Structure formats: C-alpha cells, structure tokens
Amino acid sequence: MPQLAIDKDFLQRYAKLDKRVQKAVDEALHKFATNYYAGGHLEKIADARDPRVRTLRITQGYRGVVLAPEKGDTYLLVTVLPHDDAYAYIRNKRFSVNQALGVLEVRDEAGLETMSGVLASVAETTETRLFDHVPDKHLLQLGVDQQVLSIVRLLTDEAHLDALEALLPQAQHNALVALASGMTVEEAWEQLSRDLAEESAPEQVDPDDLTAAIRRSPDRAVFVEGPESLRELLEAPFDLWRVFLHPQQRRIAYRDYNGPAMVTGGAGTGKTVTALHRVAHLAARYDSGRPILLTTFTKSLDAALRAQLELLVKDPGQRDRVDVRNLDKVAYQVVAEDRGTDPKPCRATVLEPLWDEAGADSGFSGAFLLTEWEQVILAQNLRTERDYLEAPRRGRGGRLGPDQRRRVWRAVLAATGRMAESNLWSFTQIAAEAADILDRTGQRRYRHVVVDEAQDLHPAKWRLVRALVAEGPDDLFLAGDPHQRIYDHRVSLNSLGISVRGRSRRLTVSYRSTQEILSWAVRVLGAAPVTGLDDLADGLDSYTSPLHGRRPVVRGFADRGAELDALVDQVEEWLTQGVEAASIGIAARTRLLSDEVAERLREAGVDCCSLTDRPGVPGVRVGTMHGMKGLEFRCVAVVGVDADLVPYTAQVTDRAEDPVAHGHDLQRERNLLFVSCTRARDALYVSYSGEPSPFLP
C-alpha cells in the first residue's frame, strides 16, 4: 500500500502561500493522494541531483517537490516552490539516510561542491586543520559520511563550519559543531542521540530505505493516513506542533509508564505540547469507563488547552473522553456533589475582613492568619492544635512561639467556623476538602490525569490530583518547570505519595524564544541551585534554541513618564512593522503599574486589553508578570524593572526575619521576571526608571 508523507518544510511554505495557490495545492494534492500509486502526475527532471526526486505541477508558476524512493512505495512531499526555485532545488539537493541516527537528511550538494573548491584553496596555505584531533572513525561513528568527511578535512576555521550550516545535513552539522566545541566523541553522541525517535540508535541502517528514515524523523516528516488527514493538516498549517514533534517530545508522549511520569524543561521547550500529545495518545488507546482529565492552574490557561486539544484530537469520540478543566473547577464539583449544595468560593481579599474580625484578639492581622492557614495548616494537612504546634513553618518568616501558635490556632478555628456558617470557602480549602471526600469515599473519578504548569500547585491540590485517579500504570503525567515557580508552593512529590523516580524526562530545545533571548533570560535566574518536584536538582544546561534573532533591548530612563513614552514608541514601531496587536504582550510587576501602562497606551491611541482576554479581543495585551504565565507573544515588553519594584520588597520576607524564606522569595521574584521575558518569540524589550533591578544581566 503506497504511503504519503509530508515534510515540515512543505507545510511551512504552504502556510505562507496566497489563498489562490493554496487552493491549487489542495487540488493537486487531492488528485495525487487519491491515485498517486499510478505516479502519473509526477515529472522526472533530466538534470536532477537526486534521481528519486520528481516535480508535481501545482499551477503554471508553482511546483511541488516530491521524493519518490525507488524501493518501497512511499512518496514524501518535500516542499512547494515557485517554478524556477523548485527546479534549482532539484538540481542542487540530494537526500540520504544518516548512517548513525538513521534519520532522513538533505544536503545542498551543488553548494558543497562549490564550497569544497574554496576550502581546498584556503587549506593549501594552512598547516593545521580544525578537526586534526578527531580520527575518521569518530566522525563516521557520529554519522558523518564520506562526502562530508572529505570536506571536514579541509576546514581550518570554525567560521567555515558556520558557513556550511545551510548546506550540510543538519544532524551531521550538529555532530561537527559538538566536536568543534571541544566535546569528546562520547559527549557528542550523547547530545546527538537526544534527537533519536527511539530510545537507542538503530542497529543497522539501510541507506536506501527512506521509508524507515522518515519514520525515524518525526520532527521533519510525517505520514498522512488518508485524504481526510491530509485535509486536516492543510487546514491549520501554522500549528506545526500538532504534527511534527521533536523526537524527545514524541518519545515522552507516546509510550507506556508503569506509574506517574513527568516532563520538565525550560520555557518554550514544548511541555504543554507534549502534555497535549500525551492526552491524544491516552485517548486513542483508551481502555476504561472513566474519563481522562487534562488540567492546569487557571481558567484562562484551561481555555487555551481546550482550544489546542480540539485542534489535535479530531475524532469526537476520543475528544469526549477528555475532560479539560482547571483544578478549582474539578474540586468545586466534587465538593458540591458531596454536600448537595454549592460552596461559595471567595478570593483572599473578600475573606480578609472576616478573618480580621474573627482573629481580632489574636494579635495577628486577618491577612497573616489567612496565609498561615493556607500555607502552613492546609499545606501540611494539619488537623489538630498539637500538629500545628509541632509543624515547621517553612518559608513563612518570623518565629512563632507556642503561645502565639495557640492564639493563631484559636483564630483559625473561629474564622473557619464563621466561613462555614455562611458557606464561604477559599479555593485551597475546596481542593483540600475534595481530596478528603475522594479519599473517604474511595471514588477515583478519572482513568488518567495530565497536569500542565505543575510547578505551582498548592500541596492541597496535589493531594486532590493524587486522589482523582487510582494508582497504577499511566495514572499521572505532569508537565512543569521549577525555574518558572512563581508562587510559594515548594512541593516534594515524594512526600505526597507521587513518585516519578525513573520516569522523569527533560526537554531541552526551545521552540519559542530565540537563542539570543534565552541566553539573556537564563542569566536573570541567577546561579542558585533549583530543586525539582522530584527532589532532584534541575539545571538549564543544554537548554538551547535553534532560532536566532535580535538581542533583547534593555533601556533605562530618568523617570516613569519618559519610560512610558518610550514604550509607546516601541509598541507603535512593532505595530508599524505589521505585528498584530494581540501578538504584543506587556507586563509589569504590579497591577498599579500595568494599569498605568494601559492608560498611557490608550491616551496615545493604542488599543489595549487584558493579558487574559480571548484571542479574538482586539488590542495589545497588558497585565502583571503573574498574568504572563503560560502565554506567548511575538513581541514582549517588560516595564518597570526598577531596583525597588523587582524584586517587589512588599512580597519578600525580611532577611533578618527568616533568611531561608528571604532567599526563596528572591528566587521567586527572579523566576517571575524570567517567565515574563521568556514569553517572547521574536523581540524582547525591557525598561526601567531610575536604578535598574539587580536581576538584570
């Protein structure tokens, strides 16, 4: 049975074609896909570099490029180009199978021939060569082939290697860059093999078996299962994440685990994408009467997840098996059903006056008591005064003696009693209650639970997560990044009965930000070691981006007025360059400042709205740094990064009170700035008034 595959380049180029040409592509592909085994639509070119490459006529001016291997009956749609470019492509490029990794590769052979002439003449006058220290056998071991090897032996300078990037097969270029950077052959292999679709490299690679090579290259080419899948693919060509997964992502999402599993990785490495594919995998091989839960932190993020899942899982039957909702909603439903009445959840600002009153004779403010209850008592699930008297108060600043603790405990009882009388609840309390109900009744509502943005869940929500699904294979899949922790919840999954040991995987390639933005933003984090949810150290070494662009712009001003004037200019410049308003995100540390920014933009005639507004709402997005979590924009401005706002001292425990909490709070403030900056895809602009934040690199 013939098989049709699509190359990422094809879809990327298709996405940018004008509608008329796209329609012609649709028709040509449809005709081809329904009877391509006849091969009659394909034209062979006499001077093709690779005899297996054909053209597919789209319109008078456009041609598709198709790879039609001699062996087997796979057709790969490689790209779609204007007529002359397509012919130039075919005259210059040759396909091959990487002999170490088994992946499909393409090289600009004509370009390489020209370059080798140039390099040979440079090499004649130079004694030493760039790869003198690497024997042939090591190069071959890393997948460098004979043709490339002969060019490698001519290289005298790293700049030449850079110049070859666009011509060489990508995996071979990666291998050479790794060696040139001083890695041993073992280290270079370790790095290369991260890109394998399987856990290990193929034992034998057939250089002519392009079908197998395509299968090993999920980030580059995918098989289409029929005309319907082809139509779906062409319908949303910009959403490449649906189809082309990085091998690391595919390996993590599409497999079985014998218990809870976790994916971590720097900002923009595709953890959410991996979690979505995990759900698609679980929904496709579903084996239970209970649904799958895909959940996250907030309402706005769960709306985004739902929209993405709809793009990914087309089968309505499979989609119906997935419940996408944030944990607050799940908890609410459990509690409401158990009690037969709807609890009234309230934000802290609403509850504080009640706590002020109930705790009036405790000597503590309502705000302090409420936080103590949520961050210490509910977090550790403390049920008695005695438990509380003995409990550590990590991250809470200031020691409390036994008398003080007794007063706190009495105030907590009084306040929670009053809340119960009026059926008022905090969100954390609802989660804690829901976990208790599920544990008491033994209900396990879901077959699988997938959690995104897992780094910021309160321990009570973790207890809920654990209680939603029975322990067993594939029960929990967690996606998160401890470097993006922006709330006060430092959780050890082990202590909550969730062990991901041996089932934790890390993503390292950023799909969002450019290397220039990443390198800058990572420095914002500082050098303090970070502990992951699995209690192990989590570093960002080997976190890189293949994307390149401009360095972040950092500007200082004498006062806020001048800073905001410059921001208006920057936003107007982006808009003039054709960036859509909704693709511009602006963040500030406090709500007060973000409101001021929005007002200033409106005065200047720039439409703006909230960060959390739906995609259809027009206007530049403005909000707080906390609101940036999980979002992404083409251009990001982070303003007010002043010494006295970042870190925001009002939310940092005094060092004298509690040095550990002080350190944690400062790190959290760093993370917050890091999260805001790493929302940027193409451009990052950072500004401050007066003294700059000490976190700025």
Ligand SMILES: Nc1ncnc2c1ncn2[C@@H]1O[C@H](COP(=O)(O)OP(=O)(O)OP(=O)(O)O)[C@@H](O)[C@H]1O
């Ligand atoms: N395999 C892929 N192919 C194309 N695009 C991808 C791929 N994986 C991720 N992306 C894109 O990269 C961007 C970041 O992905 P995603 O939001 O999943 O990352 P993340 O690790 O969850 O980020 P963060 O932790 O910063 O929220 C998104 O625009 C996503 O569509």
